[in-house]
Structures are given as C-alpha cells and as structure tokens.
Amino acid sequence: MSKGRSKRVSLKDIANKLGVSTALVSYVLNGQEKEKRVGAEIVIKIRQALEEMNYVPNHIARSLRNGKTQTIGLIVTDIANPFFSSMARCIEDEAGKKGYTVIIGSSDENCNKSRRLVDTMLNRQVDGFIIVPADGCYDYATLIVNEGFPLVMVDRYIPELSTNYVVLDNFGASYDAVNYLISRGYKKIGMVAYKTNLIHMKERIRGYTEAVKNAGLGKRIWEIRYDHQKDDIKKMTQQFQDKNNVKNVDALFFATNTLTMAGLYRVNELKLQVPEEVAVIGFDGNEAFDFYSAPLTYVKQPGNEMGKEAIRILVEQIEGSGKISHISLAHQLILRNSC
Amino acid sequence: MSKGRSKRVSLKDIANKLGVSTALVSYVLNGQEKEKRVGAEIVIKIRQALEEMNYVPNHIARSLRNGKTQTIGLIVTDIANPFFSSMARCIEDEAGKKGYTVIIGSSDENCNKSRRLVDTMLNRQVDGFIIVPADGCYDYATLIVNEGFPLVMVDRYIPELSTNYVVLDNFGASYDAVNYLISRGYKKIGMVAYKTNLIHMKERIRGYTEAVKNAGLGKRIWEIRYDHQKDDIKKMTQQFQDKNNVKNVDALFFATNTLTMAGLYRVNELKLQVPEEVAVIGFDGNEAFDFYSAPLTYVKQPGNEMGKEAIRILVEQIEGSGKISHISLAHQLILRNSC
DNA sequence: CATATTTGCTTTATCGATTCAGCAAGACAT
DNA sequence: ATGTCTTGCTGAATCGATAAAGCAAATATG
Known part of the structure; x- marks a missing residue:
C-alpha cells in the first residue's frame, strides 16, 4: 500500500489563505505586479505566503495552459556511444541551467526508430529538437520544420532542409x-x-x-x-x-x-x-x-562545444528568434604513435 | 518568423464533428465502451473519426487530470561513464516499450546536484525514480520514499532505507x-x-x-x-x-x-x-x-540486466505493487592477459 | 398496465495556472 | 457637480482529457 502522497500547495490554496483571487497570486508569481497594478502591501503578503507555504508551481498545468513544456527532445544514434553520451551530458547540463529538461532517444541510424522517437516527443510536446539525423528518411525532420518547431541538427545535417545545424568542418x-x-x-x-x-x-x-x-x-x-x-x-x-x-x-x-x-x-x-x-x-x-x-x-571533435552551441541556438529559436544558424566547428588532430 | 504550428485535433473536435459529447469519445478512446455502455454503432463511428482525423491524445492534459505523467526520472553519477550510458540506453529502450519516457540527470556523486535533480524531476511529476545514490546525503531518497514515490536504486543502495534495489553481488x-x-x-x-x-x-x-x-x-x-x-x-x-x-x-x-x-x-x-x-x-x-x-x-557487471530489472520493478511499483524487491545479480570474471 | 431496470447519452466539475474583461472606488479635470 | 482616468482587485474562461452524476427513453418484470 503506497503511502499517501501529500498533495502539493496550489495557487488556489495561497489565494484562499489570503482571501484574494488566484489572478493576483499568479501576477506576483510571474513578476507582473507592475503591469497588472497589484497593490504594494498585498504583493508583500503574497510573496510571504508563497515562501511560507513552500509553493512550487505545477509544471504540467502551466504547460497545458501555455503550450510550452520547457522540454527538449534529443535524438542521437546511440547514447551508449561515448561521443554522443558526452555530448548529451553537456547538453543536459546546459539545458538545465536555462531551465529546460531533456529527453533522449537512440535511433540506431534507423528511420523507423527515429520517426517513433519524434512522434513520442511531439506527443510529449517538446519545445524543440536537437537531432542527429539518420540516413534517408528526412520526412520527419521536414515535418518538424514545416510545423514550425525549432530544430537544430548536430554532427550532420540535411542540405535540402533549411534549418539550423552545428557540425564539424x-x-x-x-x-x-x-x-x-x-x-x-x-x-x-x-x-x-x-x-x-x-x-x-x-x-x-x-x-x-x-x-x-x-x-x-x-x-x-x-x-x-x-x-x-x-x-x-x-x-x-x-x-x-x-x-x-x-x-x-x-x-x-x-x-x-x-x-x-x-x-x-x-x-x-x-x-x-x-x-x-x-x-x-x-x-x-x-x-x-x-x-x-x-x-x-x-x-x-569538440563534442562539448557542439552540444553547447546546439542548446544555445535551440533556446534562441524557442524564444522566438527567426534567424537560422549554420555552425562549422574546427577539429584538432591529436598526434601520437599510431602513424 | 516561425510558421504557424497547426493546432492538433482535440477530443472536442471529434465530438463536435460527430455531434456527440466528449465523454463518449473519451470512453471509446480508453476502451471503456463496455463498462460505460456506449452504443455499438457510435463506437464504430468514433473509432473511424479518431482514425480519419488522426487524433493523438494530449499527453499534458491527461497528466494534469490523472496525476500520472508516464515519465521516469533516472539519476546516475555520470551519463558519460560507459557503464551508466549503456545502462541508460537499456533503461530507455525498455521504458519506451512500456510507454514510459525517461529523463536523465548526472549527479557527479554530489549531494547538491542530486537534490537539485530530484527537485526538478519531482517538479516535472515523474511517476517514479531510478537512482544511483550518492554518498552521504540520503535525505532526498528518504523524502522520495516517504512521499510514497516508487524508487529503485541501482548499482548501490542505502541499507537504512527500505526500498527496492538492483545491485551486483x-x-x-x-x-x-x-x-x-x-x-x-x-x-x-x-x-x-x-x-x-x-x-x-x-x-x-x-x-x-x-x-x-x-x-x-x-x-x-x-x-x-x-x-x-x-x-x-x-x-x-x-x-x-x-x-x-x-x-x-x-x-x-x-x-x-x-x-x-x-x-x-x-x-x-x-x-x-x-x-x-x-x-x-x-x-x-x-x-x-x-x-x-x-x-x-x-x-x-550485467549492466543491461540491471537496467531491465530496475525498470521492471519500478513499473510494477508505479502500477500499484506494494512488494519490495532486493535483487543481487551475478558477475562474470572475464579472463585475459593482465594477470 | 404500472413499476423497475437497463441502455445510451449528456452535463458538468475537475486537474492548476494564466489572462482577458470588467467592476467599483477614489483621484482628477472641467 | 459631472464626467473621465487611474488604481486595485475579482470573475470566469481557457488549455484538453476524464469521470461522476444525472436524465430520458427503451426494455423487462410482476
């Protein structure tokens, strides 16, 4: 028998406690107290209550309302490949700093798997994609772009598709x-x-x-x-x-x-x-x-830099930028004994 | 300027098209046409419409309503470590088969990072956790368990904490x-x-x-x-x-x-x-x-098996099982030339 | 024939946050 | 005194899906 999960504090709880409407609380929460002309004293009271009652916004409700999930879909060929796993590591860290969460999938260079992953992620309403495209089946990438979803391709790109990419030279x-x-x-x-x-x-x-x-x-x-x-x-x-x-x-x-x-x-x-x-x-x-x-x-290859750039560009796009970036990074030849 | 994202078909759209209520469509969608006594012909019509209009349920709305996100939080020490990246790969594949999505974080064996990751994931309302616990700070793991969230620890476990684990002998x-x-x-x-x-x-x-x-x-x-x-x-x-x-x-x-x-x-x-x-x-x-x-x-170490077991147990828990599993897997000594 | 029961469907509240429209009351101008 | 603005707040719709409750009409039971 699972223990009762203590219900979280909602905006409404705060509003009820203070005897105000949820609108006010929401305005204060989102730093709109100026634009929305919230009274100075009540702002303070609301801030206190939010603090005291340990309020944490419900991400799901927010997503439903705003149509933004603060989530990024990352599709690589294989997360067990060290090149991609270290890139993924970097992408997750950077995304986290910017308030985004990443969901990862491995395509195995396979079209069907890629498509299934894209479907799942679209279904989860990711705000944008970072994709290592697989060979041959560009339909889903085209779909993503045509639907207006931000997309950054990494490691490789699809020349026919006018969208962002970060690759090696x-x-x-x-x-x-x-x-x-x-x-x-x-x-x-x-x-x-x-x-x-x-x-x-x-x-x-x-x-x-x-x-x-x-x-x-x-x-x-x-x-x-x-x-x-x-x-x-x-x-x-x-x-x-x-x-x-x-x-x-x-x-x-x-x-x-x-x-x-x-x-x-x-x-x-x-x-x-x-x-x-x-x-x-x-x-x-x-x-x-x-x-x-x-x-x-x-x-x-500068895998970390690639990841960082990809996130930077993607977030820019998600936040409304219209410009398309094509980035070629420089390699480094590490000289040792095998030749 | 981002192209207009074509709005998805909603339950309501289907219902309006057929001139029925959304409830009926929802029942059919969830295979409850028997329990909820939906008429035989209308069932067929609804199925057709769902098909034709290419309906895909809105995951977010469903999550908000049900309190289940079909998402699992995975915290490892470092996803760039091949042992964990291959385990993660396996966990993602298995989770996907069962209809779950995974979000991954790397703790670097660090308490603060672990806590931040757990907070983010709780905030995202994951249905359960698979965690490689870091040293010393068991507070968040205890919190997870006390709140009644399913938790499976892998690679290591916290003896004081009565919850599931999958480890090596x-x-x-x-x-x-x-x-x-x-x-x-x-x-x-x-x-x-x-x-x-x-x-x-x-x-x-x-x-x-x-x-x-x-x-x-x-x-x-x-x-x-x-x-x-x-x-x-x-x-x-x-x-x-x-x-x-x-x-x-x-x-x-x-x-x-x-x-x-x-x-x-x-x-x-x-x-x-x-x-x-x-x-x-x-x-x-x-x-x-x-x-x-x-x-x-x-x-x-049988990393893949560890991942598979962890997911199996976690999903069991999420779906309501009360039993606690402690699994010790066997190693294999790979003999070669270094000794 | 009158009363139960079943069948098939609709209405409506709900999950939690956001946001537009609108309403009083006070400030200010003419 | 009358009308216009501003300030500070509330109410209610909305996002999309779910599900309890309720209501007719059809069928069954005595």
Missing part, C-alpha cells in the same frame, strides 16, 4: 588527417567509411579524396554498411592485407569512432602491428584510443 | 576476482577503491579483505577521494612501486572502471609493464580494457 578535418599521413610518408592510404548519403560522411570522404588526389596517390575506399558492419570489416581487412590487391594499404583512416573500434578489434585479431604493418588514424576519440598498444592519432 | 564479485589473483600466484595484492560509505564499495572492499585474509596475505588498500582522484592516484602509484613500502604490490585490483582507467593512465605514464611489473584486474568493463597492451581481466 568534416572536409577540413579529413583533409588534414590524410595530409598528415602523407607527410609521414605513407603512399597507400585507405579510408574506412560508412555507406551512407549523409553529408558528414560525404564530406569526410571528399576530404580524403582531395588529399590523396593532390598528392597523386591512389584512392582506396571501403564503405561499410552500418548493419553489416562485421562482415564488411572482415572483407575490408582481407583486401587491405593482400599485397596483390589494388586496395592494399600501408595506412588506414577511419571515419568514425565505431569504425575505428571495429577496425582495431579486427586488426588485433589478425595480430597486425600498428603502425609497422599498418598505420592508423581514428576519429571522434574514445578512451580506448589512449590505451591501444600504439596510442592512436585521431581527429578530435 | 559486490562481495562475491570482489572475493572471486581477488581469489583469481591469488590462484595466479600473486602474494602482494593491492586494492584501489573510492573513499566512501556507500555500500557497494564497502562490499567490494569486504570481498577483497576476506579473500586476502583467508589466504594469509597482507591487506593493502587505497581509498581514493572522488574529487581528488589525480592526487590520490599519484600517491598510490608512488607507494605501490616502492619495494620498501608496506604497500608494495605485485597485483592491483581496481574497484570501478573510472579507477581502473585513472590507474592505467598513471601506470602508462610510469611505463610499467602489465602484468610483468604489476598485474591488474579491472571492474565494470570499458571498451578501453580490450585495447590495453595486455587486454584486461575484469569483473563484468
């Missing part, structure tokens, strides 16, 4: 990383990317392509299917080891931290030495990179 | 891990734990103590302060390396993944070989453990 980061490999004397540089039409991946591939082209080197790209990761990575490792294969490499550039991890697991299984037998550059960062036998050189 | 796991070290011939086994009164840590320490005592070995414990981690770990490494110190060791057992990581960073800085110069057993798991020069032997 993916082309630049990738170009930079590959050039570093080139400067270290590697000639057969491979890139392991995801097979997707998402712009961030396209840009990372373009950075790689541009860099190897400028150096007069051959292009070796694997596009791994997200839902056949293991098979495709296996095939990849077979090809890149084979001296007779056109895709034989001396260095590998991985396009995300999940790909880096998957690749390294396989490299370990095959007992390949890094960087002697194959050099490696990772992406995104992961504590695991620090502990690899050869600590990994990698492209570090 | 910490004593057993620790005992087992240390015995494994003993069976491998290590004689000077040290344990690195956090300085805290929390039961899970006490139990892990008790497991270690019991194991070394039974083997007639000396006790070497470091209790690291959570907010002076770096200093304390440094001091620890100085002592355990010193052959003349009573705390000199040939093997280290770390009590959490954050401690393991912090310890390994330091071990790497000092260029100590694992396991030759010092053997290591970790706790909790972390992808990083797989990539350590000597892949780490560690105590694996």
